[in-house]
Amino acid sequence: MAMEEEQTPPELRYLSGLGNTFTSEAVPGSLPVGQNNPLVCPLGLYAEQLSGTSFTTPRARNLRTWLYRIKPSVTHEPFYPRNPTNERLVGEFDRTTTVATPTQLRWRPADVPLHPGLDFIDGLYTVCGAGSSCLRHGYAIHMYAANKPMDGCSLCNADGDFLIVPQQGRLFITTECGRLLVSPGEIVVIPQGLRFAVDLPDGPSRGYVSEIFGAHFQLPDLGPIGANGLASPRDFLSPTAWFEQEHHPGYTIVHKYGGELFSATQDFSPFNVVAWHGNYVPYKYDLSKFCPFNTVLLDHGDPSVNTVLTAPTDKPGVALLDFVIFPPRWLVAENTFRPPYYHRNCMSEFMGLIYGIEYEAKADGFLPGGASLHSCMTPHGPDTKTYEATISRAAANEPSRLSGTLAFMFESWLIPRVCPWALDSPCRDLDYYQCWIGLKSHFSPPAAAVDDENE
Numbered sequence: 370m371a372m373e374e375e376q377t378p379p380e381l382r383y384l385s386g387l388g389n390t391f392t393s394e395a396v397p398g399s400l401p402v403g404q405n406n407p408l409v410c411p412l413g414l415y416a417e418q419l420s421g422t423s424f425t426t427p428r429a430r431n432l433r434t435w436l437y438r439i440k441p442s443v444t445h446e447p448f449y450p451r452n453p454t455n456e457r458l459v460g461e462f463d464r465t466t467t468v469a470t471p472t473q474l475r476w477r478p479a480d481v482p483l484h485p486g487l488d489f490i491d492g493l494y495t496v497c498g499a500g501s502s503c504l505r506h507g508y509a510i511h512m513y514a515a516n517k518p519m520d521g522c523s524l525c526n527a528d529g530d531f532l533i534v535p536q537q538g539r540l541f542i543t544t545e546c547g548r549l550l551v552s553p554g555e556i557v558v559i560p561q562g563l564r565f566a567v568d569l570p571d572g573p574s575r576g577y578v579s580e581i582f583g584a585h586f587q588l589p590d591l592g593p594i595g596a597n598g599l600a601s602p603r604d605f606l607s608p609t610a611w612f613e614q615e616h617h618p619g620y621t622i623v624h625k626y627g628g629e630l631f632s633a634t635q636d637f638s639p640f641n642v643v644a645w646h647g648n649y650v651p652y653k654y655d656l657s658k659f660c661p662f663n664t665v666l667l668d669h670g671d672p673s674v675n676t677v678l679t680a681p682t683d684k685p686g687v688a689l690l691d692f693v694i695f696p697p698r699w700l701v702a703e704n705t706f707r708p709p710y711y712h713r714n715c716m717s718e719f720m721g722l723i724y725g726i727e728y729e730a731k732a733d734g735f736l737p738g739g740a741s742l743h744s745c746m747t748p749h750g751p752d753t754k755t756y757e758a759t760i761s762r763a764a765a766n767e768p769s770r771l772s773g774t775l776a777f778m779f780e781s782w783l784i785p786r787v788c789p790w791a792l793d794s795p796c797r798d799l800d801y802y803q804c805w806i807g808l809k810s811h812f813s814p815p816a817a818a819v820d821d822e823n824e
């Protein structure tokens with residue numbers, strides 16, 4: 370059932386711990402004991418397995434959940450291409466649909482449409498991505514601006530996991546495993562194939578989404594940091610079982626498959642799971658719980674030190690997609706240019722700002738709800754104003770606290786292709802390059818060196 374605008378969401382209970390194997394019962398006694406498939410399940414439920422990895426994936430990475438439901442998901446009318454579809458959702462990134470560009474790109478925040486009409490599905494639009502959902506390798510970066518709850522419908526993303534970063538407005542998300550309330554400053558991961566519906570308790574909402582094909586998110590290894598730090602597994606929260614059982618004629622399952630939308634109707638809600646157990650679950654995480662590590666003497670460390678979640682490729686240390694944050698923290702490095710360095714990176718960097726008026730590398734123009742893309746080997750770094758202000762700072766060696774700002778980065782090994790509507794968007798900042806044009810030479814060689822060269 371959809372919530373009206375501005376409604377207070379119910380209090381929810383969560384299970385804590387990323388990677389745990391959970392059990393959850395909305396009705397006591399509804400989970401089978403000692404086996405997954407009894408001849409008849411308790412309370413007359415159907416058993417259904419949702420597999421997030423191949424059956425034979427090594428145990429340490431194997432993901433699956435057993436759902437005990439009133440009717441199985443298969444009880445639906447045939448799938449048809451959804452009409453109307455969402456033309457701005459992409460799952461295959463090739464020359465026919467998208468554009469390769471090395472240009473530094475930046476976008477101002479999009480207005481959230483105020484006239485109800487766009488739910489989370491129709492409010493999604495792909496900005497860029499790489500690879501192919503069908504070939505199970507790649508990713509898509511979407512943004513959303515939505516103003517209406519998903520009513521009488523749920524989304525099943527067969528293509529990949531969604532990592533959602535709300536920037537404005539909370540998301541009340543009902544899934545087959547239960548319900549989650551996700552506020553700006555938190556993120557949520559909805560695993561591939563799990564059905565979910567998004568309500569908007571605060572009305573018009575917007576945010577960012579990364580979608581990964583053929584991999585799942587995991588915590589980064591900590592290496593020499595040790596056993597603790599960054600995002601702690603216990604701060605990840607998964608829902609508890611919740612179900613609805615009313616007859617629901619015309620309920621629509623929207624199935625995202627190969628980057629395209631299909632729909633099928635059924636006469637009941639897919640949120641009819643009375644109990645479940647397993648380790649393939651949605652989870653949310655409050656970014657303010659992140660325990661950042663930073664340089665304590667000199668130099669600017671690489672942003673990988675603030676990786677919250679990573680989706681691996683087959684190459685060790687090379688991410689299909691890293692989710693990295695730039696959290697509030699103390700800056701204490703001595704004799705150091707503290708903002709990000711100028712750089713060119715073999716990885717591609719998409720950034721967003723969740724809150725705050727500025728990001729540490731940009732004095733102007735990078736706004737909450739906005740975005741930037743610096744692709745593989747495209748030069749970027751602090752804007753002119755940031756550079757000049759930093760080198761002329763009298764108290765450059767004093768500790769300073771970076772507060773009231775939270776930026777993030779989706780960083781990938783695969784080179785993104787950009788959607789035409791993102792390039793042509795009225796939000797695109799066509800003058801972005803100007804923020805560096807004013808960087809002037811401060812080169813002042815000793816007079817002798819100049820004389821030597823000129824002889």
Ligand SMILES: O=C(O)Cc1cc(O)ccc1O
Nearest residue numbers: 671672708709710718730749
């Ligand atoms: O480009 C950016 O703003 C992201 C970034 C931040 C940083 O501190 C170091 C490298 C980097 O790519």
Ligand SMILES: [Fe+2]
Nearest residue numbers: 712718743749
């Ligand atoms: Fe960068």
